[in-house]
Amino acid sequence: MPELPEIASRAREMNKELTGKTIRKVEVLQPKCLNVSTKKFASALEGAKLGGTSYHGKWLFTETTKGYLLINMGMGGELLLVDSKEMPEKWRVAFHFKGKTTLAVNFWWFGYTHYAAALAKHKISAKLGPNAIDVTLAEFREMLGKRRGAIKSFLLNQERIAGIGNAYVHDILFLAGLHPLRTIDTLTDDEVEALWNGIQKGLKPSLRKRGAFYERDLYGKRGGFKMKDILVGYREGKPCPSCGEKVVKIKTGGTSSFICPKCQPLRPKRGVKKKASAKKVKTIATKKSAKKTAKKAKPAARKKRS
Numbered sequence: 001m002p003e004l005p006e007i008a009s010r011a012r013e014m015n016k017e018l019t020g021k022t023i024r025k026v027e028v029l030q031p032k033c034l035n036v037s038t039k040k041f042a043s044a045l046e047g048a049k050l051g052g053t054s055y056h057g058k059w060l061f062t063e064t065t066k067g068y069l070l071i072n073m074g075m076g077g078e079l080l081l082v083d084s085k086e087m088p089e090k091w092r093v094a095f096h097f098k099g100k101t102t103l104a105v106n107f108w109w110f111g112y113t114h115y116a117a118a119l120a121k122h123k124i125s126a127k128l129g130p131n132a133i134d135v136t137l138a139e140f141r142e143m144l145g146k147r148r149g150a151i152k153s154f155l156l157n158q159e160r161i162a163g164i165g166n167a168y169v170h171d172i173l174f175l176a177g178l179h180p181l182r183t184i185d186t187l188t189d190d191e192v193e194a195l196w197n198g199i200q201k202g203l204k205p206s207l208r209k210r211g212a213f214y215e216r217d218l219y220g221k222r223g224g225f226k227m228k229d230i231l232v233g234y235r236e237g238k239p240c241p242s243c244g245e246k247v248v249k250i251k252t253g254g255t256s257s258f259i260c261p262k263c264q265p266l267r268p269k270r271g272v273k274k275k276a277s278a279k280k281v282k283t284i285a286t287k288k289s290a291k292k293t294a295k296k297a298k299p300a301a302r303k304k305r306s
């Protein structure tokens, strides 16, 4: 399934190749992909000149002189820029441009090509949380706020944070050193920062390589992010790249997770208190040193017990 690195790469390619093109004709083989009738969709977009393409979560937005074209590749598919006379074998919706090129859209399972006069009118994409790589650390802290649920569920919830799915979530949690079932309310400030860093480091290498190998770009070329670039995701039994321990596959709620049991313990590290205020830290420190003093003072008593 395409996630942020793939969708962001497609947006970049569409921006480069499609901006300035004018749609001559729209053809629809699968009307179910549309949010309006085929007739309305075609008449809305035929004659439209394309502007820039951006993305939000798994949606691609292309601005045109007549409103917006929105594409969601669903479980995956191809978005190919081809010669109009050399259409790919499989396609569901085609946008033929003036000048003999065509954007051919194919969905492996199901996807969407929508039309909206204005982006705010497109209810599905308007509900999405911010794009995962655009969130600042301060915004991320704010978003986690007083939430309590498991951290993996939060990352996968597109209405909270958009663009992370089952392909990249494993490595994001591994990079952060967090077990997928850790709950948000148990995270320390440092762990929140580690998770924010994990999102950046877990998505950007693939983004730089035009997405994962199982998806194709606008020119039909496979993405450059390969299986060997993945750290722990789908690598059950292989050594952890950090400590050498075997990666295990575990059940986490309704989904599977791949983790290093040593680098991603379920229990928070001992002695770390969440967001302890300066006053609390002082109290803990005082208690600890008091304990030490007590231990030192009673060697005889400890001997007796053993």
Ligand SMILES: [Zn+2]
Residues within 6 Å of the ligand: 240, 241, 242, 243, 244, 245, 260, 261, 262, 263, 264
């Ligand atoms: Zn490890």
